[in-house]
Amino acid sequence: MFNPKENPAQKQSIEELQARLNRPMAELTRFLENQVEAFEPQIRFLVDYCLKNSGKRIRPSLVFLTGKTDDPEIFKNLVQVSAVVEMVHLATLVHDDILDGADRRRGQPTISAKYGQHTAVLLGDALFSHALHLASQFDTVEVCRLVSKSTRRVCSGEILQTFRRGDWKLDQEEYLEMLDMKTGELFSISTHLGGLLSGYSSYDCEILRKFGSQLGIAYQAYDDLTDFIGDETKIGKTLGTDLSTGKATLPLIQLFQMKNQDATDQMTEALETANEDKVRFLLETHGIFEVGLDFVAQLWNDAVETLSELPDTLTAKEELNTISQLLRMKLDELERSQLSA
C-alpha cells in the first residue's frame, strides 16, 4: 500500500546503523550525566531523573548521522550539540506533560505527576537555560542563534496548538504547520547543526535542514496516529490524550476533509459528547486509519525525496536514508497491527 521511493543510496542496514550509533550515544550519555553537576545542588536529583528517563534520542541520532563523527574535534562538538538539542527536547516534554496532565512518560511518572506542576514549570525552565548555556560554549555564536530561534518556534507551535484546543475543524495546512513548529523544528536543527559543525556547504546544510523538517513532520503525524491506534504497553506513554485534551490531529482532520455530511454530523456529536468509543468507531468505519497511514507514508516519501538532492559523495546521505527507514518500518508495523485488529 505504501509505494515507498526506491533509494539507490540505501546500502546500509538498520543493524549497521545502530552499531554505528553505539559509541556516539555512549558519549552522549556520559556527557549528559556530567551535566547534572552543573546544576545547583538542590535540584540535581530532578535533572538526573529527567536525563535518566531519556527516550529514543532521535534528535541526537540525526546529529550523529549527519555529522562527521570520525573527526575527533568535530565529534566532540557533535556530542555537545546533540546534548543541547536533547535537553531542549526534554524541557519541552516536561512542560508538555503539565499541559496534557499526562501521568506517565516513557513508562515512568512525569515530573509534573511526581513533583507537582510548580516544580515542572521551573525545572523545564532550568533545562532550557542550561541547554542554551551549553550552546553558548561554542566559539561561534551561530549555534546559540540557531538553537534559541528554534526553541522559540517550538514554543510558538505549542501555543498555537493550545489556542486550537477544542476546535476540531482544523484544516490540514494548519495542522502541518503546527507539526513543523512542534517537531520538524528540532529535527531540522539537528540535521542542520550536524552539517554546520562538520563544515558542509550552506547549500547542503539547507537541504539537510529541509530533510529534517520533513522527517519531523512525518514522525509527528505517525505519533499522532499511534495516539488513536497504538498499543499503550508497547509505546510506554499514556495514549488517547489528544482526544481528551481537545487536540484535533490527523485522523479527525481527514474525516472532516471527506466532506461527508453524515460522517461530519455524527463525528461532531461524538466529539461534543466526548464519546470516545463512537469517535473511534466512526474513524474505523470510514477507513480513516488507512488514509492516515497512506498520508504519513507520503510525508515520509517527501523527506526521502529531499535526501536525493544531496551529493552522493556525502556519507550522511546514506545514513540519514537508513534512519528514515526506521520510520517506514514503524509505519509498516502500525499498518499490520491495524489490519489484524
Place this chain on the structure above:
Amino acid sequence: MFNPKENPAQKQSIEELQARLNRPMAELTRFLENQVEAFEPQIRFLVDYCLKNSGKRIRPSLVFLTGKTDDPEIFKNLVQVSAVVEMVHLATLVHDDILDGADRRRGQPTISAKYGQHTAVLLGDALFSHALHLASQFDTVEVCRLVSKSTRRVCSGEILQTFRRGDWKLDQEEYLEMLDMKTGELFSISTHLGGLLSGYSSYDCEILRKFGSQLGIAYQAYDDLTDFIGDETKIGKTLGTDLSTGKATLPLIQLFQMKNQDATDQMTEALETANEDKVRFLLETHGIFEVGLDFVAQLWNDAVETLSELPDTLTAKEELNTISQLLRMKLDELERSQLSA
C-alpha cells in the same frame, strides 16, 4: 533609625538621574516594541500584552546607569542587553504568576488569569528563548554565556522556594541565598553586563556584579516586607500572596529567630490554622516590622559600601549610588506608613 552610610560620591539628585534615564528608556521601549514582530504572527498579541505591561524597569536602569551611554556604539549594545535582561525578567514573572495563582500584576490581569495556565507556561518559554536569541546577536558569546547561566540560577532559586513552601522555619541564611538567586542574580547580571559592554576592567566588573547582587537582595527583602505591610492600591499587585502560598519570608524568619517560645508557639498555631489576622497581630506585637526595616536598611548599607570600592573616576559609581538611594527612600516611606498605621 536607619543610619545610612554617608557616601561622598552622591552628588547627583534623583531628578537628574531620572532625566538621564529618559532617553535610554525611550530607546528600550522602542527596541522592545520592535521585538514583537520577531515572534510568530499568531502569538504577537500576547507578547505585546506582556511588553506593554512592563513595570519599573529596574534592571534596565542598572544596565544604563552602569554603562557608558554617551558612546553611540556602546549605547546600542546597552539597549539590546537591557532588553535581554528585562525579557528574562518578564518571562520569570509570567511563570511566577502561574505558581502564585496571582490575578493581577502591575494593575493588569496576569497572562495566566487572562489566557490560562497553558498559554502562560508556553509564552514564558517563548520570551526566554527570544531573550537568549537577542543575547546571541552580540559578536561575542560572552553575553549568551552569562545570561543563560543567570537564567538557570534564577530558576533554581525558584525551585528551592517551591520546595520550601509550607516550611515556615526557614533560616535566615537560606532565605538570603534564595533572594540572591531569585533577584540578586538578574540585578547583578545587569550591572555586570553594563560594565562588560563598556569595557571596564574585570576587577571593576566583579565589584559591579557584587553591588548588583547586594542591591537585589535588599530590594527583594523590601518587596517581601511590603507583601505584609504594603498598600495594595499603591503597589498595584495582589499582596499577601506569600502567606497564602506558603512562603516563609523576612518577617516570619525574624519572629522565629527571636527564640521566644511563646511567640513561636502562637505563630506556629496561627500559620497552621491559616489565621492571617493573627499572624499580622503577632508580627506587630513583637515589633517585627521595625526589625525587618532595619534589616533591609543594613542590606542596603552593604550594597552602598561595595560601591565605595569602585574608583572615584568611574561615573557609574555616582549614578548607581543615586539609584540605590531610591530604595532607601522607599524604605523610609514604608517606615512612615508603618508608624502611622
